[in-house]
Amino acid sequence: MDKEARFIEELAKNALYRMDESTRMIKTSMESINDAEVWQKPNDSLNSIGNLILHICGNMTQYIISSLGEVDDIRNRDAEFQTKGGLTKVELLKKLGSTVDDAKRVIFDAKPEQLVKIRSVQGFSFSGVGVIMHAVEHLSYHTGQIAFWVKLLRNKDLGFYDGLDLTVLNDEFRMKNKS
Secondary structure (H helix, E strand, O other): OOHHHHHHHHHHHHHHHHHHHHHHHHHHHHOOOOHHHHOOOOOOOOOOHHHHHHHHHHHHHHHHHHHHOOOOOOOOHHHHHHOOOOOOHHHHHHHHHHHHHHHHHHHHHOOHHHHHOOEEEOOEEEOHHHHHHHHHHHHHHHHHHHHHHHHHHHOOOOOOOOOOOOOOOOHHHHHHHHO
């Protein structure tokens, strides 16, 4: 496999991993709340978890599915924040899962020319790689907001990494310090 193909494979593999991790964390967070709390807003300056999930889906659809996937952009961004209910947490999670799965397929199937092509999304110019980085980072950012809001509501650790020792040093650092 040549360098270009390895780079594309690594980019896709890591983007898909991060998307799966964020989706897992959102699902774990939402296990602790009820349908009414999904639409609760802490104040007028913040969004409900339901609005954040709709926003994540809209952004991922616009950036990855539409732009990178080269299909029509039908996003209605304002509606993502104006919605006040009507979907249960199960329905929201199903929408999120479906959107993430569709986006992952587009990333997995992307050709090198799609990854380097410059495109305009929301008035910004990004290559296909930039589109992927934006969407993955955006998902991660809002995942943190959702986790924070649930922790605030429930005053509990969500246990995202239960059973893992996160204090282990990197192999390279550990090896240098053993000498």
